[in-house]
Amino acid sequence: MEQLLNDFSPGLFIMQSVLMLAVIFLMVKFAWKPIISALDEREEGIKNALEAAEKAKQEMESISSSNEKLFNQAREDRDAMLKEAREMKAKMIAEAAANAEAEAAKIIASAKEAIEVEKKEALAEIKAEVAQLSISVAEKLLKEELSDAKKDASFVNGLLGEVNLK
Amino acid sequence: MILGKSGRNKLLGLISLFVFCSALASSAAPKSDGGSEGHGAVTSESEINEYILHHIKDAHDFHLFSYNDAEGHRKHIGFPLPVIVYSSKGLRTFMSSEFHHDDSGHHVVESDGVSLVKYHEKIYELNEGAHAVEFDEAHHPTNAHTVLDLSITKSVFGFLLVSILMLIAFGRLAKQYKKQAVPTGFGRVLEPLILYVRDEIARPNIGEKHYRRFTGFLMTVFFFIWTSNLLGLTPLGFNITGQLAVTFTLALFTYIITQFSGTKDYWKHIFWMPGVPVPMKIILAPIELLGTLTKPFSLMIRLFANISAGHIVVMSLISIAIIMKSTLGAAGATLLSLALSFFLTLIELLVAFLQAYIFTMLSALFIGMAVEEHDHH
Numbered sequence: 001m002e003q004l005l006n007d008f009s010p011g012l013f014i015m016q017s018v019l020m021l022a023v024i025f026l027m028v029k030f031a032w033k034p035i036i037s038a039l040d041e042r043e044e045g046i047k048n049a050l051e052a053a054e055k056a057k058q059e060m061e062s063i064s065s066s067n068e069k070l071f072n073q074a075r076e077d078r079d080a081m082l083k084e085a086r087e088m089k090a091k092m093i094a095e096a097a098a099n100a101e102a103e104a105a106k107i108i109a110s111a112k113e114a115i116e117v118e119k120k121e122a123l124a125e126i127k128a129e130v131a132q133l134s135i136s137v138a139e140k141l142l143k144e145e146l147s148d149a150k151k152d153a154s155f156v157n158g159l160l161g162e163v164n165l166k
Numbered sequence: 167m168i169l170g171k172s173g174r175n176k177l178l179g180l181i182s183l184f185v186f187c188s189a190l191a192s193s194a195a196p197k198s199d200g201g202s203e204g205h206g207a208v209t210s211e212s213e214i215n216e217y218i219l220h221h222i223k224d225a226h227d228f229h230l231f232s233y234n235d236a237e238g239h240r241k242h243i244g245f246p247l248p249v250i251v252y253s254s255k256g257l258r259t260f261m262s263s264e265f266h267h268d269d270s271g272h273h274v275v276e277s278d279g280v281s282l283v284k285y286h287e288k289i290y291e292l293n294e295g296a297h298a299v300e301f302d303e304a305h306h307p308t309n310a311h312t313v314l315d316l317s318i319t320k321s322v323f324g325f326l327l328v329s330i331l332m333l334i335a336f337g338r339l340a341k342q343y344k345k346q347a348v349p350t351g352f353g354r355v356l357e358p359l360i361l362y363v364r365d366e367i368a369r370p371n372i373g374e375k376h377y378r379r380f381t382g383f384l385m386t387v388f389f390f391i392w393t394s395n396l397l398g399l400t401p402l403g404f405n406i407t408g409q410l411a412v413t414f415t416l417a418l419f420t421y422i423i424t425q426f427s428g429t430k431d432y433w434k435h436i437f438w439m440p441g442v443p444v445p446m447k448i449i450l451a452p453i454e455l456l457g458t459l460t461k462p463f464s465l466m467i468r469l470f471a472n473i474s475a476g477h478i479v480v481m482s483l484i485s486i487a488i489i490m491k492s493t494l495g496a497a498g499a500t501l502l503s504l505a506l507s508f509f510l511t512l513i514e515l516l517v518a519f520l521q522a523y524i525f526t527m528l529s530a531l532f533i534g535m536a537v538e539e540h541d542h543h
Binding site: 004007008009010011012013014015016017019020023024026027028030031032033034035036038039042045 | 251314318337357381383390
């Protein structure tokens with residue numbers, strides 16, 4: 001212990017303290033402060049970059065999921081529209097068919113009616129003609145009968161040839 | 167440890183320097199054997215002991231090695247350092263070469279009316295009228311007194327060297343960050359060390375809220391101790407962190423910072439420990455108060471003792487080459503000393519880092535205890 005105390009140099013202690021203070025001051029000013037702040041800045045930068053990357057990743061994920069949603073929505077819409085169109089087509093076809101049938105039936109009915117009317121008219125005309133013919137035949141017959149019995153048949157035939165079924 | 171390519175090269179350089187040093191120590195022996203009386207070369211056990219104890223002390227000049235020239239004169243290789251002393255007649259400065267490598271107090275330096283001698287690396291001022299220093303039986307000078315020695319001693323020189331190295335290395339790293347986010351070159355080795363001190367020492371021990379205030383101190387202390395320890399392993403012979411005054415300064419800084427950043431809770435836990443009966447509070451107060459002193463005291467002793475012990479053991483193992491020469495032969499003794507000191511130096515490399523880590527970690531822990539907020543009370 002005495003040896004230790006004897007070896008202890010107060011002068012060295014004073015020099016060391018003064019120099020140590022100076023060195024700590026210089027090192028803090030010229031080395032530690034800029035180095036630590038640069039390291040902090042770098043670490044902050046790395047942290048921010050990582051966070052930004054994470055955020056971008058999440059954004060990408062949300063974008064792709066919303067894309068998926070939109071796509072699905074679009075497909076559903078398309079399907080619905082196709083289905084509607086198909087139904088409409090079927091309905092239209094059915095309606096058209098029904099209309100056409102009804103129209104055809106109407107046309108047929110009116111045609112039948114017209115035919116009926118024409119037929120009646122024709123029949124009436126024929127009747128009238130036949131009646132006229134019969135009357136004139138009977139008239140001629142009666143006239144011939146009276147003049148020449150022999151000549152009756154040729155007369156009637158001649159008359160018939162004269163009377164064309166108009 | 168995290169060592170890049172440059173770190174490995176440094177390590178190899180260190181080892182080769184060390185081998186060189188060991189070879190030097192062993193080659194000094196035969197010369198002195200041939201000489202008349204050795205002329206200061208270290209040969210006997212007692213001389214080795216003295217040499218080692220002298221080495222771990224601070225020195226006033228930078229001595230690299232010595233040899234005997236052809237005429238048998240002892241030659242010292244190194245350079246002098248400035249001596250600055252505050253004597254009874256004021257400040258005196260001169261170069262340590264004025265002492266002519268004398269450490270026994272015989273060479274008197276006259277500096278502007280003040281007579282100064284150097285004895286065991288301490289500078290004494292001779293009393294008025296005395297011309298030569300006289301010693302009592304315990305080898306204490308009787309007619310001289312110590313002066314306040316503010317010299318640039320070897321340790322102060324080493325401290326300045328370490329500081330300049332740190333300022334250059336970390337200053338350059340700081341500049342690099344202005345241009346790029348990731349450093350290149352040596353900065354790549356330093357950055358993980360800085361992050362290590364911040365994330366493994368400061369942050370967990372002090373806490374997320376307060377650690378920023380103390381990182382400057384902790385990092386300076388960590389890198390200073392580590393670099394000084396490593397410098398002490400080179401053959402340059404520095405022993406900065408093995409100086410009690412140096413470790414005392416470091417521990418004092420920790421102590422002052424701890425006490426001045428102490429919260430109300432910290433002081434309450436010292437003087438009036440909550441949660442224990444009143445008589446216990448009274449008994450605990452002086453114990454706790456003493457505890458605030460023993461913590462930095464242990465820091466001081468631990469670093470000083472570890473580094474000093476490391477130096478003593480490495481040097482002792484190197485001296486095997488000299489002591490065992492008669493029994494093992496020059497080659498055998500050198501080889502043995504080389505092998506042993508090589509492995510011990512490897513361990514010392516680890517100790518150099520470990521002691522820096524322990525000192526910084528415990529400092530952070532003590533500061534952390536002082537700034538901690540006890541919400542649960």
